[in-house]
Amino acid sequence: MNRFLVPLGVFVALAVVLGIGIRHSPDKGIIASPLIGKAAPQFSLPALAQPERTVSTQDLKGRWYLLNVWGTWCGECRAEHDMLLKVHAAAIVPLIGLDWKDDDAQAQAWLAQLGNPYESVAVDRSGRAAIDWGVYGAPETFLVNPQGIVVYKHVGALDENTWTREILPRVQGTPGKS
Amino acid sequence: MTVRSARRRWLPLWLLLMSAGCWALDTTVLPDPVLQARYLGLTHELRCMQCQNESIADSPVDLAADLRAQVREQLLAGKSDDEVRAWMAARYGDFILFRPRYSWRNAWLWGAPAALLLLGALVSWRIVSRRTRLLAQDQEALDEDLRA
Numbered sequence: 592m593n594r595f596l597v598p599l600g601v602f603v604a605l606a607v608v609l610g611i612g613i614r615h616s617p618d619k620g621i622i623a624s625p626l627i628g629k630a631a632p633q634f635s636l637p638a639l640a641q642p643e644r645t646v647s648t649q650d651l652k653g654r655w656y657l658l659n660v661w662g663t664w665c666g667e668c669r670a671e672h673d674m675l676l677k678v679h680a681a682a683i684v685p686l687i688g689l690d691w692k693d694d695d696a697q698a699q700a701w702l703a704q705l706g707n708p709y710e711s712v713a714v715d716r717s718g719r720a721a722i723d724w725g726v727y728g729a730p731e732t733f734l735v736n737p738q739g740i741v742v743y744k745h746v747g748a749l750d751e752n753t754w755t756r757e758i759l760p761r762v763q764g765t766p767g768k769s
Numbered sequence: 770m771t772v773r774s775a776r777r778r779w780l781p782l783w784l785l786l787m788s789a790g791c792w793a794l795d796t797t798v799l800p801d802p803v804l805q806a807r808y809l810g811l812t813h814e815l816r817c818m819q820c821q822n823e824s825i826a827d828s829p830v831d832l833a834a835d836l837r838a839q840v841r842e843q844l845l846a847g848k849s850d851d852e853v854r855a856w857m858a859a860r861y862g863d864f865i866l867f868r869p870r871y872s873w874r875n876a877w878l879w880g881a882p883a884a885l886l887l888l889g890a891l892v893s894w895r896i897v898s899r900r901t902r903l904l905a906q907d908q909e910a911l912d913e914d915l916r917a
Contacts, residue, residue, distance in 0.1 A: 723860060727819055
């Protein structure tokens with residue numbers, strides 16, 4: 592009897608450990624960002640359509656904002672565009688676009704055709720700013736608090752669920768803090 | 770000449786052409802052979818975040834090319850291998866490193882082989898010592914039988 596108790600115990604212990612691992616593993620392919628809880632990486636880039644103006648993270652300090660990384664070459668970005676327009680219409684947190692390795696004319700045509708949900712759009716033609724933000728596939732959306740700390744990251748098309756369950760509670764949960 | 774031998778004759782050429790595809794992806798050459806070796810080492814141990822099971826050296830996607838360019842620039846700027854790794858991990862997390870770093874979160878993984886080895890040694894020592902004891906008893910019984 593004792594002979595089988597030890598292997599059985601080992602098996603149960605292993606099953607529990609693996610079970611916890613599987614239950615707590617995030618969605619496949621989604622990688623936790625090391626930026627969460629850290630200061631947002633700085634950039635100062637020309638604004639789309641107004642290259643003489645710059646969009647800089649420094650100017651965004653003191654209020655909440657969503658940084659949305661997109662490009663006209665990205666199919667999922669089209670899929671999330673309606674949601675972005677809704678977020679814009681809600682006027683709760685401004686959307687800042689980061690146009691990643693894109694063509695300016697095409698980006699402008701895209702916004703003219705589908706509507707522009709962004710307060711401003713920074714043009715990251717080299718992709719260097721996107722690397723600083725640890726972007727590996729558009730669309731990606733970061734929520735940054737008034738202290739300039741990245742508090743949340745969503746990989747893939749933004750949806751209603753993410754907006755109401757992840758983003759809104761974070762923004763509205765700290766009304767006095769800014 | 771048969772068709773088969775004619776085909777064979779072209780085989781080396783085909784092999785040569787096929788192999789060309791493998792090394793044409795990254796044609797970066799750094800001025801210093803030592804830097805070049807470090808560049809190749811680093812690009813082979815950094816993960817392509819888009820394809821995930823390829824290194825940035827083997828991946829044809831844009832982001833991998835951008836990250837290779839970063840490695841090149843930083844090596845040319847005199848950064849150490851560890852500094853380049855840390856720079857990458859600060860942006861993309863430890864996931865980008867194919868060669869994992871030690872941290873309190875994965876400490877048990879690093880310790881597991883030693884712990885398992887110790888456990889195995891303990892179990893086999895117990896088995897062996899028990900068997901030797903049994904062997905001695907058997908021998909005693911046998912001796913008694915022979916004497917009788």
